[in-house]
Amino acid sequence: MEKGRQRGNVTIKDIACASGVSIATVSRVMNNISGRCSAETEVKIRQIAEKMGYVPNVMARSLVTQRSGLVAVLIPDIHYYYYQELYAGLEDYFKQYDIRPILCTTLQNMERERQYIQSMSNGLVDGMIIATLNGPENNEEILKLAEKGFPIVTLERYGSDLDNCCNVRGDNVMAGEMAVDYLYENGHRRIAFICGPDDAKNSSLRYNGYIKGLEKHGLDFDTELVTGADYQFEKSVTATEKLLRKKEFTALIAANDLMCVGACNAIKAMKKLIPGDVSVIGLDNTAYMEVYHPILTSISFPGIKMGIRAGKCLKRLIDGKSLKQSEYIIAPALKTGESVQAAIKGN
Amino acid sequence: MEKGRQRGNVTIKDIACASGVSIATVSRVMNNISGRCSAETEVKIRQIAEKMGYVPNVMARSLVTQRSGLVAVLIPDIHYYYYQELYAGLEDYFKQYDIRPILCTTLQNMERERQYIQSMSNGLVDGMIIATLNGPENNEEILKLAEKGFPIVTLERYGSDLDNCCNVRGDNVMAGEMAVDYLYENGHRRIAFICGPDDAKNSSLRYNGYIKGLEKHGLDFDTELVTGADYQFEKSVTATEKLLRKKEFTALIAANDLMCVGACNAIKAMKKLIPGDVSVIGLDNTAYMEVYHPILTSISFPGIKMGIRAGKCLKRLIDGKSLKQSEYIIAPALKTGESVQAAIKGN
C-alpha cells in the first residue's frame, strides 16, 4: 500500500468534465447559489454529482472561505454529566448550521489547555468555547485571541481579566440560596454545607448563596456545620462522617453532586436514613441524581441550555455580529427527588 | 464588523519576507526537515516565526498532504461511561501523533450516523472509528468506504457484512461466564440474569456466557430466572421487582451496569439487603459502580484499553500499513466491589 490516503475522491473537476460545464458552474450548483444557472444544467449537474458520489472537500473549501465549519469545545473532563449535557446541547445546536464541534478535554492540565487553544486557533476552527475550570494561566492568551477578533465564548470561567470576552455562566449564588430556601420551607433550621475546592470560584459563590439564604431566613451561621471536600467523592465521605459525629443537623447541602453522593453514602454507613434523619440536596446536574437510591433532590444547572446559549453567542461572533450582552447568567432549577422531607418539629 | 474571520493570521509568506528567504525554506524549517538548510538560517527563521506568533494553517497543509490530522469517532451517546473511557483513551493515544478526534454522537439515529459517515469521509478526517451500536443500515456504506481504502475501524459492532473491516470488541461471552464463575465460587447456585435488548448482539453474547457458565458448573438453567430490561434503568427496576416476587435466588447478574443499579434499587425497595440477601454483579464499565452504595462488583470492559487498541489499528491504516489481525478481542476484568458475598449454606 502506498503511504497516505489515495487521491481517489471525486472532485468538482470530475463533475465538470462529466457534465461538460466549467468547475465554476458546478461549484455554484453545489452551493445552491440560485438564479445563477439554468434549471436544466442544474438538474444535470446534480444527477451526475449524485451518481459519482461527490462529496465536497471540506479542506479546500475552508481554505478559500476561511471557514472550516469546525469549532473547538474545551472542557475539563467528559466524565462529568454537566459537560456531557453541555456538549450534547452544542452538538445539536450547531448541527443545523453544519458546524461540528471538536471536543478537547484539558484534564485540568493548563499546558494541555494552552496547546489546544494555540493549535486550534489558526485555520482549524472558526471559534472556540472554553468551558474549563479556573486557572488564570491561559487567560492572557484567550484575551489576546478574542481581541484579535477570533470568536471565543467562555463558559463558567471566571477572572476579571476576561471581562472583554463573552461569558456564559450559571447563577451559582442563586443555587446556594435556592437550596436553603427549599430546606427552610421544609422546616429545616440546622443545615450543613460541603464546599468544593477553595480556588473554585463557582464553589465559593454557591457557598455565598448558602450564607445569603441563612441570613434571609434569620438562621444562625455556624462554621462547624461547614466542611470542604474538593468536589471529590472520597473526601466527601470522610468529611461527612466527621460532621455527623461532631454536630447535629437535619439537612445537608453539597456544592456538587459527586460530593452529595459521597455524603449520602456516609450517612447510610452510619445507619441514618435519607431523608428520615438527614435531608440532602446537591448543587449541580448529574445523572447520579436520578439513579441513586433514594433519588436525590438537587438544584441543577441546565447544561444543555447553557450549551445552546454559548453556541448562539459563538455563532453570532463567527458571523461577525456583535453580542447584545457580554455576560449571560443562567438560572438553576430545583429538581425534586426523594432526598428531602419535612423536618420533624422541634429540630 | 466584516463577515467571516479576518485574514489576519501570519503566514509562511510573512515569515519568508521577514527573514529574506523563500517560502520553501520556511516550510522546510517549520516541518523539521533537517539537513536541508544551514543552522544559522534555521535559527533565524525559528526566531522570527516565534516572534511573529506563527501557527501553521492546518487547512492549507491538509489540502496538499491529504492529511487533516483529524479522525472521526462515532459513538451512540457520550453519557455512557464506557464511551467516555473509549474517547479518553483515543484522545490520549492520538495526542502523541497530533491527531485530533472529532466526537460524533449518533444518538442511535441511523440517519444521523449516515450523515456523519458521509460528511466526514471526504477530506475532513483521515480515518474513522465507528463504535455505534448495531443497526446494519449503514454497514454497506461503511464497507464501501473501507474497501475504497478509507481507514475505518469498527468497535463493538457486529454483522458479518463487516467481516472485511477491522473490528475491536470485548469478549462478551467471557464476561457472562466470569460472572457466573465468581458467583459460583462464592457458593451461589440460583443465579438470575437480566438481559439487554433482544437485538443487541453484545447482550445476547453475555447471555450465552451466562448459560455457558451455568453448564460448566452443572447448574440448572431456569428460564424463570431470566428477564429483560432493554439496557434501561426504569425497566430494570420493574423487571427485578417481578423476579423477586416470582422466584427465589441468591444472586443476580445484569447485562449492563445501568440495569444493575436499577435492580439494586428494586432489591433495596423490597427491604432486602445487598449482598446479604442478594449478591449482585454487573457486566459493563461505569462510574456508578464506584459511587453506588454498596460499591458494585462488576465484570468490566476496559474502555480506555479498547480505545487505544482501536486507535493503534486506525493509525496503522492511516499510515498505509496492513493489520496483523482483522479482529481484536479484548478480555474483560473482574472489579471487586461490595455487592457479592458468600452464599449462606443451604441456598
Next chain:
DNA sequence: CTGAAAGCGCTTACAG
C-alpha cells in the same frame, strides 16, 4: 446564465 483566472496557505519534486 456561464467560463477563465486568481488565489486561499501550504508542500514538494525539480533544478541549481
Next chain:
DNA sequence: CTGAAAGCGCTTACAG
C-alpha cells in the same frame, strides 16, 4: 543548502 513553480480542491470577483 536554497528558490521558482506547480498544484492540492475549492470559491469568487470579473468579464462576457
